[in-house]
Amino acid sequence: MIRRNICRLLVSNIDTLYCKRHFTNREKLIHSLIENAVDRSKIINSRREWGNVRQTILNHEQNRKHYTMDNIDALILGFCTTRKEYELGFSYLQFLKDENIKPNLATIGKYFKLLYHCNEKYYFIEKKKNPEDEEYILKCYQDLRSDYPILDSLSLENTILGVSMTHEWKKCLDFMEEIKITTIPNNISYSAIISAAFLNNEEELGWQLLEEMFRNGRNPGSVIFLTYLSNIGKMKNTAYGAEKLERLFTFFHENDFKCDKEVADAISSLYKKLDNHSSFTQVSYKGVCNNCHLKLNNYEVGQEEFDDLKKKLFKNVIIGRDLFVKTNPAELRKFQNFINDMDCFDVVLDGLNIAYSAGTKHSPQVLSAMVAAVVSFFVNQKKKVLVLGRIHMNRWPKEHWGYVTNTCSVFLTQNISQDDPYLLYCALHSGKDTIIVTRDLMRGHKFLLKYPKDKILFNRWLSQRQFQLLRINEEGKPIFRIPPSFTSVSQKNDDIWHIPYENETQVDKNDFHKSWLCLKCR
Amino acid sequence: MLSLKHNCRFIANKISEAVNGRQPVLSETLGRQISLLNHPLKKLFSSNVEGSPTLANHNNSPGGNTETETNYDAITNGDKTLETKLKIIMLEAEVLRQEGKAVPESSFVTEEQWKEILNLTTRTARKKYFEYLFKLSKRLENVQVKKEQKRLEFEEIKRRKTEENKGEETIEDHALKYDLQHNNIFLRFYDTTINQMYNNRLIQAIQFGQKLVVDCGYDGNMTKRENQSCAKQLMLIFAENRLHDEPFDVHFCNVHRDSELIKQLHKFIPTMNEPWFPLNLHENSYLNIFPKDQLVYLTPHCREELKEFDHDTVYIIGGIVDKVNNDPLSLAKAKREGLRMAKLPLDRYLQWGSGSGKSLTLNQVGSILLDVKRYGNWEKALRHVPRRKLVDFGAAGGVRKPWDRDGGARQWRPAANVDFGNLSFNNGGRKNDNDARRTVNVNIRSLYEE
Numbered sequence: 016m017i018r019r020n021i022c023r024l025l026v027s028n029i030d031t032l033y034c035k036r037h038f039t040n041r042e043k044l045i046h047s048l049i050e051n052a053v054d055r056s057k058i059i060n061s062r063r064e065w066g067n068v069r070q071t072i073l074n075h076e077q078n079r080k081h082y083t084m085d086n087i088d089a090l091i092l093g094f095c096t097t098r099k100e101y102e103l104g105f106s107y108l109q110f111l112k113d114e115n116i117k118p119n120l121a122t123i124g125k126y127f128k129l130l131y132h133c134n135e136k137y138y139f140i141e142k143k144k145n146p147e148d149e150e151y152i153l154k155c156y157q158d159l160r161s162d163y164p165i166l167d168s169l170s171l172e173n174t175i176l177g178v179s180m181t182h183e184w185k186k187c188l189d190f191m192e193e194i195k196i197t198t199i200p201n202n203i204s205y206s207a208i209i210s211a212a213f214l215n216n217e218e219e220l221g222w223q224l225l226e227e228m229f230r231n232g233r234n235p236g237s238v239i240f241l242t243y244l245s246n247i248g249k250m251k252n253t254a255y256g257a258e259k260l261e262r263l264f265t266f267f268h269e270n271d272f273k274c275d276k277e278v279a280d281a282i283s284s285l286y287k288k289l290d291n292h293s294s295f296t297q298v299s300y301k302g303v304c305n306n307c308h309l310k311l312n313n314y315e316v317g318q319e320e321f322d323d324l325k326k327k328l329f330k331n332v333i334i335g336r337d338l339f340v341k342t343n344p345a346e347l348r349k350f351q352n353f354i355n356d357m358d359c360f361d362v363v364l365d366g367l368n369i370a371y372s373a374g375t376k377h378s379p380q381v382l383s384a385m386v387a388a389v390v391s392f393f394v395n396q397k398k399k400v401l402v403l404g405r406i407h408m409n410r411w412p413k414e415h416w417g418y419v420t421n422t423c424s425v426f427l428t429q430n431i432s433q434d435d436p437y438l439l440y441c442a443l444h445s446g447k448d449t450i451i452v453t454r455d456l457m458r459g460h461k462f463l464l465k466y467p468k469d470k471i472l473f474n475r476w477l478s479q480r481q482f483q484l485l486r487i488n489e490e491g492k493p494i495f496r497i498p499p500s501f502t503s504v505s506q507k508n509d510d511i512w513h514i515p516y517e518n519e520t521q522v523d524k525n526d527f528h529k530s531w532l533c534l535k536c537r
Numbered sequence: 538m539l540s541l542k543h544n545c546r547f548i549a550n551k552i553s554e555a556v557n558g559r560q561p562v563l564s565e566t567l568g569r570q571i572s573l574l575n576h577p578l579k580k581l582f583s584s585n586v587e588g589s590p591t592l593a594n595h596n597n598s599p600g601g602n603t604e605t606e607t608n609y610d611a612i613t614n615g616d617k618t619l620e621t622k623l624k625i626i627m628l629e630a631e632v633l634r635q636e637g638k639a640v641p642e643s644s645f646v647t648e649e650q651w652k653e654i655l656n657l658t659t660r661t662a663r664k665k666y667f668e669y670l671f672k673l674s675k676r677l678e679n680v681q682v683k684k685e686q687k688r689l690e691f692e693e694i695k696r697r698k699t700e701e702n703k704g705e706e707t708i709e710d711h712a713l714k715y716d717l718q719h720n721n722i723f724l725r726f727y728d729t730t731i732n733q734m735y736n737n738r739l740i741q742a743i744q745f746g747q748k749l750v751v752d753c754g755y756d757g758n759m760t761k762r763e764n765q766s767c768a769k770q771l772m773l774i775f776a777e778n779r780l781h782d783e784p785f786d787v788h789f790c791n792v793h794r795d796s797e798l799i800k801q802l803h804k805f806i807p808t809m810n811e812p813w814f815p816l817n818l819h820e821n822s823y824l825n826i827f828p829k830d831q832l833v834y835l836t837p838h839c840r841e842e843l844k845e846f847d848h849d850t851v852y853i854i855g856g857i858v859d860k861v862n863n864d865p866l867s868l869a870k871a872k873r874e875g876l877r878m879a880k881l882p883l884d885r886y887l888q889w890g891s892g893s894g895k896s897l898t899l900n901q902v903g904s905i906l907l908d909v910k911r912y913g914n915w916e917k918a919l920r921h922v923p924r925r926k927l928v929d930f931g932a933a934g935g936v937r938k939p940w941d942r943d944g945g946a947r948q949w950r951p952a953a954n955v956d957f958g959n960l961s962f963n964n965g966g967r968k969n970d971n972d973a974r975r976t977v978n979v980n981i982r983s984l985y986e987e
Contacts (some may be wrong), residue, residue, distance in 0.1 A: 035765075086637040093636065120628075121635030165621065167629035170658060197625050198660040274713050339869030405838075431868060432876075 029450075042247045054405060065110040089121035092129060102135040123159060124173035131176035131207060138180045139210045139242040142249070149181040168194045173205040184211035199231045206236035213242045222266070229270050232467055240278045244285050253289050257536065260285075264512050265504035268438050271471045279516035281534050292535040298513075298528075302501030306533040309508045311501035315447060324472050325443040330461045333436040341433040353426055354444055357401075360424070362393045363442040365453035367434065372454055372484050383408075383415035389484060389493045390450065394422050399444070403438045433455030435460060442480065452482045452495070475502065503528035511535045612651045623655055630667060631632050638664065639671040646670060653761055735779045739815040742784040746908060748851045749778075749901070750823045750832075754791030755857040756798040758866055763858040768801035771856060775806065781907045788817040788826065789856075798856075807973035818908070824874060827851045832876050835902065837895070840876035842885060846909045856901055881905060883922070890928040897922065920950060972976035 022116035023059055025361050069091070082090065088111060092277070109124065111118060116310050118126065130152070137143050160166075166174065167279050171194050174185045187208045194200045205228045212221035221243075228235060247256045260282075267274065274282075279295070286293035295353060296306040303310055303331060338344060343364035361372050386402065400423035408416065419425065426441070428434045442451040461473050485495040505514045511533060518530035543687060571782070615621035627643065634640040646654075650670065657663050751774060756764055778784045793798055808814050834853045835843070844958065853876070855867030871878045887896055897905075901921045908918035 084635070086635050089635050090637045119635050121632045124632065125636075163628070165624055165628065167625050167632055169629055193625075196622055197629065210724045253547070337866075337869050339873045340864045340866065343872050431838065431872070 022024070033164070039165060047406055065107055066114070071532065073466065080213065085119065086121070088118060089115065091127045092122060092125040095130055096125065096129045097134070101129060104129045104133075120159075120163065124170045126155075127173040127177035128172075131180065131203075134180060135207075135210075135238050137295060139214055139238055140245045142245065146182075149183075150179050152181050153183055160303055166190075166193065167195075167468065168198045168200075172201055172204040172291050176207050179207040179211040182215075184208070184215060187211065187278070198309075199233070200274055202233050202236060206239050207235050209235070209239045210242040213239065213246055222262075225266070230468060235272070237275050237278045240274060241281055244278070244281045248285050248288060256289060262503050264507070264514060271475070271504055273503070273517050274527075275517045276519070279514065279530075282514065282534070283532060286534050294533050296531050296533045298501070298531050300499050300527065302499055304511075304531065304533050307511050307535060309513075311513055312506050312508060313479065314475065314502040314504065314506070315479070315494065316472055318447070319471055321443070321447060321476070325440065327437070327469055328439055328443060328473075332460045333440060336464070341427065341436060343432070346429055348434060350426070350428075351398070354441070357424075357441070358399060360401040360441070361398035362400045362447045362450045362452060363438060363445060364389060364400060364402045365434070365438050365451070366402045366408060366419075366425075368453040368455055369484055370408075373420075375488075377379055379411045380415070383411040384418070386488060387415035387418050388487050388491045389425055389457075390419050392493050401423070401426065402439060403434050403441065404436055427446065436486070443476075448481065450482055451477070451480050452484060456485045474505075478503075499527040541686065543971045556977065563634070583842065602646065603841060608648060612655070612925060619655065623651065626653075626654060629663070633664065633667065641667065641670040641671045641674040643662040643673045666762075667984050671958060693774045697860040736815050739779050739784055743786045743815060743817070746784060746786045746811065747848055748788060749785035749903070749906065750790050750827070750851055750853040751856045752789045752791055752823065752834075752853055752870070753789050753798060753856045754793070754822075754853065754866070755866060756793055756796035756863065756872075759798070759858060760861055761797055763860055765801050766854060767804060767858040767899070768798050770899035771798075771802050772805040773898075774854075774903040777900055777904050778907060779815075781911070782863075782909070783911045785903075785907065785910070786817070788819060788823070790819045790821065790823040790853075792818050792820050792827065794820065823851070823853060825834065829876070834867060834871035834876045834878050836865070836871055836878050837880050838868040839871070839880055839882075841877075841879045844960040846906075852906060854899060854906075856899060858899075859896075881919075882915060883919070886919050893926045895926070 016277065017022070034534040072078065073084070073087060075082075088107075091107055095101065095107060111122075116224070120360070135341045156174060159170075159174065163170070171190045176381050177186060178190070179187050187204075191200055191204075191208065194204075205224065209221050209224045209228070212224060214219070221239075223234060225239070235447055240263065243259075247259050249344070250259075266272070270375060283293045283295065294306050296304055298304055298311060301310070333341065335341060335345070339348065342350075364386070366386050369386050373381075373385065390402065392402055402419060402423055402425045404427050406427045408427060428437060435455065435457065439457065440451065442449050457473075457477060461470055464470050464473055479498050479502070481498060485494045485496055487493050503510065503515050507513075514534065515528050516530055516532060540756045609620050609623060610789075613623055630643065630646075631639050637920075654663055654666055657666060694842060751771065753771070756767075759767060775787060777808070778787055785957060803809050806816070823832060831849065832853060833843075833847075833850050834855070858867060859866070868878070881897075883889070883895060887948060901923075903917045904921040907920070912918065951977070
């Protein structure tokens with residue numbers, strides 16, 4: 016009783032609490048208002064309190080027609096869902112019902128979304144079905160459909176979330192097609208339908224959709240894999256289960272996918288249940304698993320894929336839509352001549368990237384000294400070195416630059432041309448074992464490759480061959496970040512699977528991947 | 538948190554009531570626009586596609602507001618699949634609005650704009666476009682409100698004046714007014730007179746002034762919206778040039794008459810194509826009009842700075858607004874045509890703040906060139922760069938001296954962990970230990986010799 020009173024007091028005081036702040040963001044006002052109501056009192060059950068909140072927001076002096084009768088319901092429901100206050104969301108729905116406020120299309124969509132978020136664990140993973148509830152969801156859907164024979168992508172995405180949790184989940188496939196008229200379905204609706212396919216033992220369909228999802232550049236949610244794993248957990252035949260796990264890991268391997276901690280936990284407990292050995296482990300820099308002491312593999316890019324990548328890079332990145340944007344024909348010809356009688360180099364250096372790695376505000380003397388220091392490091396190891404840069408580097412003082420031009424090959428582009436594409440091409444052309452020295456992660460160039468598979472390939476190649484200059488120590492010796500000699504991808508080493516997973520405890524993103532799951536069959 | 542059972546029951550009860558009690562109500566909650574959508578759509582999905590009878594239904598539908606009705610055929614040219622897509626997108630806009638996103642009223646969106654929206658491929662692009670339209674609608678709304686306010690104020694003043702003047706004018710007041718029945722001995726300056734003066738100046742510039750080329754050949758590289766803002770900037774270039782003491786002879790080159798850009802420009806300057814109008818429009822390239830060695834293409838992507846303004850050169854401004862595509866198109870063009878290039882000395886004279894970028898509008902570039910031609914002073918000319926883009930625009934005016942390239946605030950910092958203090962050129966006094974210098978110096982040298 017006392018809590019009630021306080022809560023009511025607070026709700027009526029919202030106005031005075033928040034009128035001083037200035038709200039620039041459209042979402043902010045509603046968020047802070049509801050947040051206030053929610054945080055101070057976990058009970059906004061009575062109709063009056065919700066009515067208060069609703070009226071306060073609508074009549075707020077900061078509300079300049081942002082929150083109207085049209086959008087307030089969907090916004091409040093959406094807020095409850097994102098804050099995971101599902102009970103609160105349902106109490107709001109109850110309020111809408113009591114007040115006889117008709118939900119609009121967006122509100123219904125938000126309702127499906129709330130339902131999905133609240134129940135996905137129970138339905139997909141714990142596999143608790145309730146035919147009665149399913150009927151209601153379907154009825155709600157049919158009602159919607161009879162009012163709107165054509166639905167938009169946003170509502171359809173939300174409808175998928177609802178209907179995927181019923182026995183008529185296959186309807187979602189049609190919804191998908193409808194969505195594709197105007198856009199690509201989002202992550203969560205893809206995840207819902209794939210989980211539904213796995214749940215209902217339509218595995219092939221699930222895998223197909225998963226492939227399609229990757230092709231469309233969407234990221235799968237962990238609910239998919241949790242559903243799949245709990246399916247296996249229910250199976251009596253352990254040999255069959257092992258086969259299914261194998262397929263999952265192969266999928267991870269092929270798509271360069273790292274699951275999150277939740278999925279890793281599920282895999283681990285499933286393995287233990289199947290009387291196998293599983294443990295969370297760390298991998299050393301040399302690629303040795305701390306648990307089983309096996310060395311992880313280094314998956315090199317195959318020659319064919321490599322040539323394909325080279326071709327695509329030339330076409331998409333160097334030439335692009337207009338040759339003149341990044342270079343010019345004379346330069347390209349010069350470059351092609353250079354490539355044709357080029358030897359294979361052991362190391363390809365991004366001259367300007369190295370020179371500027373301590374900032375651009377240094378004298379040419381310092382800049383050239385840095386390049387010279389890196390060059391001499393490799394030359395001392397009897398490596399053949401190529402330096403790429405721009406013509407203005409010729410104006411650098413001869414003391415250091417002369418050394419560079421004397422000891423290794425140099426290809427300089429026009430000052431107004433881009434040297435990165437040439438650098439990449441040279442490194443690819445020179446062979447699979449060539450080291451590329453730059454700190455640039457080449458994301459912009461990777462983007463131009465378009466297809467996800469090509470991007471994976473490019474990434475794998477770069478992450479294996481790229482040395483990043485960290486600093487030059489007091490003796491003038493360069494210190495590099497050298498890539499580890501194994502690939503951070505799910506892999507099978509002598510019948511032991513190693514699965515990398517995303518771990519929040521790994522702070523340094525630049526460090527090599529350390530969190531692994533080591534899975535050993537009996 | 539909650540068990541499935543609890544939730545589902547809870548919801549179930551609610552939905553059942555919603556389903557049983559409120560079925561017809563659902564559609565009413567959406568705008569009228571959407572309830573209008575329903576009839577033809579039903580047909581589309583029930584395999585029986587018939588266009589015309591449903592259209593008749595529209596007018597009879599209850600509450601149907603014929604004013605907001607959209608002419609689908611005009612937008613889609615009668616293409617049925619496009620029409621379906623359009624309807625889906627319209628519903629999408631409605632749902633976005635109900636979710637509290639920035640979407641204008643559907644009556645605000647014109648047919649042309651719907652066509653534009655149909656061409657957008659992703660939902661994010663559509664959302665952005667809706668947001669743009671929403672802001673536009675709000676701006677127009679505010680203009681209307683202000684107009685109304687002004688009108689009321691004006692009427693109030695008028696009313697008060699007539700009230701004050703109701704009393705008879707005294708003979709003293711009458712005598713104090715120095716006029717001949719409110720006439721004046723001076724001739725009145727009409728707008729046309731001033732206009733003619735400006736045009737006269739412009740025509741003098743055409744005869745004797747320095748040429749300035751605006752390259753309008755990029756219309757194909759710009760989206761419709763970019764084309765529209767580009768046209769506005771071209772109009773402003775013309776206007777600001779005309780008002781200047783010492784105008785340029787502006788030539789718009791590579792003009793494609795039927796492009797969106799020129800159509801829009803024609804809307805801004807209706808007399809553009811009249812023979813007497815002091816603006817040069819060429820469908821030709823500037824290469825055919827001016828000697829090539831006089832041309833300098835102004836492009837921000839090149840490395841050459843325009844240090845001295847040359848009064849004999851014909852400068853070219855690339856008429857492009859690049860909000861979407863940031864490729865250096867003007868650089869590519871100048872390279873292809875083998876022209877000299879230069880960029881404005883923006884970094885030399887100004888200290889730029891972070892965030893808003895260094896891009897300038899065409900009319901700002903035009904104004905800078907006009908002022909540097911007139912005054913020969915870059916500091917003065919660069920006042921046309923928006924102050925918000927500059928650091929500390931309050932105190933120092935954001936202008937700095939050419940020799941003070943780091944803004945004076947920053948000290949020279951050595952490379953990370955590297956002691957380059959040993960190198961002979963540097964005696965910045967960071968370390969006075971001569972011996973230490975020499976040893977490290979030897980170290981770097983010894984590396985080469987090994």
